[in-house]
Amino acid sequence: MTEEFKLRIFTEPQQGATYDDLLRVARTAEAAGYDAFFRSDHYLRMGESSGLPGPTDAWLTLAGLARETSRLRLGTLMSAATFRLPGPLAVSVAQADQMSGGRIEFGLGSGWYEEEHTAYGIPFPPLKERFERYSEQLEIITGLWATPEGETFDHSGTHYRLSESPALPKPVQRPRPPVLIGGGGKKRTPELAARFADEFNLPFVDQETAAAQFERVGRACAEIDRDPAEIVRSAALVLCVGKDEAQVARRAEAIGRDVTELRANGLAGTPAEVVDKIGQWRRNTGITRLYLQVLDLSDLDHIELVASEVASGLD
Incomplete structure (x- = not known):
């Protein structure tokens, strides 16, 4: 059965947003009929933004939204494997899934933004080690969730060791919340996706690049x-x-941003233009979900306009 095409709201709160800002966006998205609310997982602003009033933690945010929304799927694009140990992260995500009644989606990446690690005292190993840790975290977290109740989970890897873990708590969604993997790596990333991913996401690339990477995953x-x-x-x-x-x-x-650049690289223009471009993406890449990066979180009318005049034009 072909999956229904879904539009999802994606926010970058490290650029400057409070929890209440995010709550307003999430509630607007839910009322407007979007499928999901996602956020980045970063601790430092990028570019020229002041970042005020400062970052919010991704999983604290999603746990709060889990109790203050009722239908939206909630998740990260992407949490960094460098930020948290895999065992406690599995606990946090499972708890948020319980708090939401089974609406959590778990995006995990290797971590890439060195400056935020330096700013907050987070170790930032070389790329090879980061990817090794990322791979082990996927194995551990999915393994913990999949372990039957009453049994224990063990892992002896290069970077992490778990012995006789009770592998609790369990998420509501069984065997686990959906796992999202993404990125442009041509070999190791597709291999990890084949092993662990329920969804593969490509952010901010052109259609040709996306189609080629989806083929590698295939x-x-x-x-x-x-x-x-x-x-x-x-x-x-x-x-x-x-x-x-x-x-x-x-x-x-x-x-x-420049309008011409946005038209070339993003989803910009009138509703009719954007409906046409989404159609091109669907035909050329086979995507069935599109994350709309909303950068002005105060502009709730923007979210409502797209729901009423873009979503309605998609078949």
């Missing part, structure tokens, strides 16, 4: 006799939609 699945169709394909693009050119320009200016 080949990696075939090598281990997994059906590539089991992995949902998704992308993330910056959003800048307006009823007319003046509104598009105002929204682009509010996020410090």
Whole structure:
């Protein structure tokens, strides 16, 4: 059965947002009919933003939203494996899943932003070690969730060792919340996706690049006799939609971006233009979910406009 196409809201609160800001966006998204609310997992602003009033923790945020929303799927694009130990992270995500009644989705990446590690005292190993730790974390976290109640989980790896873990608590979703993996690595990333991913996400790339990476994931699945169709394909693009050119320009200016550049690299323009571009993405890459990166979190009308005039134009 073909999966229904879904639009999801994706936020970058490290650029400057409180929990209450995020709650307003999430509630607006839920009321407007979006499928999910996702957030980045970063502790330091990027670019010229002041970052005020400071970062919010991704999993604390999602736990709070779990109690203050009722339908939205909730998740991260992506949590960094460098930020947390795998055992406690498995506990946090399982608890948030319980708090939400089974609406959590778990995006995990290797970690890449060195400056935020330096700013908050987080170790930042070389790339090879980060990827080794990332791979082990995926194995441990999914293994903990999959361990039957009453049994224990053990892991003896290069970087982590677990002995006789009770592997509790369990998430509501069984055998686990959906696991999201993403990125452009041509060999190891597709191999990890084939082993662990329920969804593969490509952020801020062009359609040709996305299609090629999805094909690599498919080949990696075939090598281990997994059906590539089991992995949902998704992308993330910056959003800048307006009823007319003046509104598009105002929204682009509010996020410090050029309209021409946004039209080329994101989802920008009138609702009709954006419906057409989403159609191109679907035809050329096979995505069934699209994460709309909303950078001006005060502009709730933007979210409602897309729900009423873009989502309604998608078949």
